[in-house]
Ligand SMILES: Nc1ncnc2c1ncn2[C@@H]1O[C@H](COP(=O)(O)OP(=O)(O)OP(=O)(O)O)[C@@H](O)[C@H]1O
């Protein structure tokens with residue numbers, strides 16, 4: 001999971017660990033051919049550094065996902081793991097693209113060097129849409145406009161449900177299906193505070209994705225839905241009916257959906273038990 | 279002088295790429311024979327333009343080639359042969375040349391010359407030399423390089439990258455309705471381009 005650069009890092013005094021290095025500059029030497037020029041750090045997760053830059057042409061914005069060496073791992077094992085993960089992510093992306101699911105394009109990679117270049121997905125995330133929506137609900141803004149907005153937002157929910165269904169139908173589970181990883185890509189490529197609701201639904205961050213087998217399909221599909229459900233719940237209680245719309249469209253979108261939905265109930269139960277245990 | 283476009287790939291600006299496009303070429307046999315004879319004056323990647331869908335996959339191949347060159351992991355004899363090799367989805371070098379390289383019947387030609395130190399290659403030097411040796415009409419290439427895909431034989435390209443069977447036999451248009459509510463007309467060419475680039479990056483893995 002990525003931590004946004006701006007996110008505060010919790011520390012516990014007085015037994016706090018040494019404060020983390022500043023995150024406004026890369027912690028690691030960049031792999032060739034990248035240099036700090038024309039590179040902007042977007043996110044620094046536990047596993048990967050994500051930069052924005054251009055690739056192939058000056059008008060092709062992209063992200064570079066760099067998995068730096070882990071000093072605590074044996075170097076040979078580390079290289080092999082890094083390569084396997086990058087390859088897995090690239091393969092899933094290419095397959096999803098082949099099957100017509102909108103995902104970033106793979107623009108380059110160096111498996112030994114530890115990096116992957118993906119096309120930039122402009123627009124904004126479903127999380128931004130929901131946050132904006134929840135804000136308006138709280139303020140109880142103009143009723144008429146709200147109704148129109150709701151119609152549009154319900155349509156968006158149905159498209160999300162069908163998109164996730166399609167992904168599962170082609171045998172891929174996302175592995176980290178939060179609302180931040182569902183983007184609304186606008187043709188203008190510009191990021192704004194409010195992405196257009198009609199933008200093309202594009203899934204990002206396939207670092208934890210996997211090809212699912214018939215045996216694991218229900219479980220992995222259900223976990224995707226559960227993660228998404230939690231992300232909706234974290235936005236605002238009022239987002240609950242919106243997620244119901246996602247589920248409805250999902251359940252009608254592919255032949256395996258019904259049994260994934262059934263498994264979702266088990267996954268929810270497990271999730272509740274776990275949270276009760278604290 | 280032939281019209282030559284210099285591409286500078288972001289992050290690889292030190293290795294400019296000279297690209298020229300020709301139509302109605304009449305001496306492909308001669309050009310090919312110079313490659314076969316390994317004439318050092320003909321150190322180019324000569325490509326059949328009908329096999330190039332659009333500029334991005336070609337620039338990707340170039341970038342992968344430069345990357346392999348810089349990390350000393352070329353899998354063929356020269357950077358220019360590597361470039362042709364990397365266009366092909368499989369690992370057969372001879373096959374890459376037959377499918378993507380210039381053939382005796384090539385009439386639309388893309389010539390690429392990499393500039394790798396210590397050899398100094400300039401736009402002018404390439405322009406002058408190509409004007410002397412290529413019998414054909416020079417076609418200008420714009421900033422975005424779109425002209426490089428002008429003569430793409432989409433059916434042939436689909437076949438070589440096996441782009442027909444996606445979607446479990448379902449029609450492509452139908453899937454769009456299923457996923458994005460039919461709100462958007464799918465850009466088939468863009469999709470082909472994405473898959474081709476993915477195949478290139480994954481090649482040999
Ligand atoms: N293709 C893209 N276009 C635009 N923004 C992107 C893209 N990929 C990633 N991002 C942005 O960068 C952030 C981090 O990227 P991502 O989640 O893929 O990396 P990560 O979480 O660090 O890696 P991983 O989950 O594989 O360990 C995303 O939340 C998103 O804001």
Ligand SMILES: [Mg+2]
Nearest residue numbers: 001002176205
């Ligand atoms: Mg992530």
